Amino acid sequence: MGLDEGDLSAALAAGWAIEAAAIDYLPVGAGSFHWSVTDDHGRSWFVKVDRDGPDLRRSFATALALHRAGLDVVVAPVPTLDDAIVHPLPRGYAVTVFPLLDGTPGDFGPHHPEDIPEISGILTALHRATPAVADLAPRTDLRLPGRHDLEAALSDLDRPWTSGPHAEPARALLHRHATRIQDWLAEFDRLTEAVRATTPTWVVTHGEPHPGNVLRTPAGPRLIDWTTVRIAPPERDFWMLTTMLGAEPVDLGLPLSPTATALYRRAWILADVAAFTTDLRTPHRDDADTAAALTYLTGYLD
Template sequence: MLSRPSFISDEAIAHAVAAHWLPDVAEIVYLPWGFGAHHWRVAGGGTTLFVTLDQLEPRHTEATLEAAYAGAAALAAAGVDVVCAPLPARSSGRFTVGVEAGALSVTPWLDGRSPTEEEANRPRHVREVEAALATLHRATPPPGLRHWTAQVGPEFAGELRARTARPWTSGPLAEEARAAIAAHDAAITRWTDRYLELADLAHSRRDQWVTTHGEPHNDNQVVGACGLKLVDWESLALAPRERDYADLLAAGAGDRLSADPAMAELFALDWRLSEIAEYARWFAAPHTGTDDDHTALEGLYEELRQVTAPGPPGPP
């Protein structure tokens, strides 16, 4: 997130990291990176950690987030080199620690950077990501790996229609967001119907599901001395392999991937509808017009612009 969390201080984060991972914390720096979680660099005693604070509801529970990060660690231990794995807490061996309204996790600090969208679309990089995902998809699923489930149900479009029927007064961007969602009611209804039809098809083929990252786009890649690593494993799940293919299909790798068009469409809709649901919650709740709020509004408009057949989605 671009803005620091209002509900917890850097000092509280440093205290939790010292208590569970790095006793001699000497420095903490907030990192205005990504969108959805908060991040810090914490250093001390010659060690540097990348610290993530994931908020829980509605996307996660403590149990599902712990299972995802434990699964990533198990994959790394099994030799899946593309995984940048979380580190276990010293006392409990768990990979998450509850703090305030979220769960804290840490990984080693990687010597590298995330590629830009332009760099990520270059043929050589696309082939590297293809190979990394092929390795992940061949991996034996770790114990306790959750199964992908539909992000919205048959009531989604109707409930959203009811919620947007009256003005929102929750913040400076609320009414603009509400009006944009309400204007796309017919498309959201159509997308939801098609999505649930495809989700049923996917579940009928569960014997073909594989271990998937869920969001392996360029912002969740790090390249450098470490090679190519995938970070942010909170969406780890057993699912159709096309769940990981959105950016690769957009980059023209479809012929090599042999992606099922129906499953590619499913996960384009999966991203779109889950994003719309998240932005509806965001702007119906109190907000003040921060940089994160404006980024969220841009993301909402990006998803609502997809009024034709759903192509491969991208991060907001």
């Protein structure tokens, strides 16, 4: 990214009047950069840097509006001195500041059965808050991230991939399962057409309410990472409680659509397959990340 701590300190001072006394990089999350910052008064902040853009700003503005509407479970950004959501950084990035809460996050994966009623209640309250952000939150377009690259890879399986040490094993894996992936894409399209007709029932959703985005604090659970917030079918959240990968199906006692639930389960798998394929088809080195990408891709397909 090329951001140094001087740029970050200057942005914090200009945007929030935070004079950083200590800045510690946090190797957490994916697609963003994070720091723990202690200011000269001893207060601590969670600082997040992302690619700037309208969707990012609308997502964080939505989180703040939900918090202001009374949803304490939403960990919302701290507004800047001029009540903005982010402060711009060089090279198209933006910084956002959050309170650094005392709590413990969970791990990615299915929720523990004993936690499901509590999380279901939190999501239900979130969905009921839709009127507060109906004109603010981004809306889902039901498109599959990375689809173009995945289809390009599927059309390029008859010649060697030379982009890196894991490229050929990835090509061989996709070659064995090309028909299966095409069937998944066709299923995704059929499900999407059916779900698109349910637009009037869509609500504000978090998008990834797995345990890794639930912070257990002394004041109760808090939902973090609102970059994925969208107006969407409620099943976009609830599928992670009912059919999360590797979990036994759970009946929440809610009127959920099996079609929408199936769509989001299939979309999650396909988006991961597309992302890992792109990682391995483009230039890469033999490191822990690319080895993990091949392992995860193999897990989905084999």
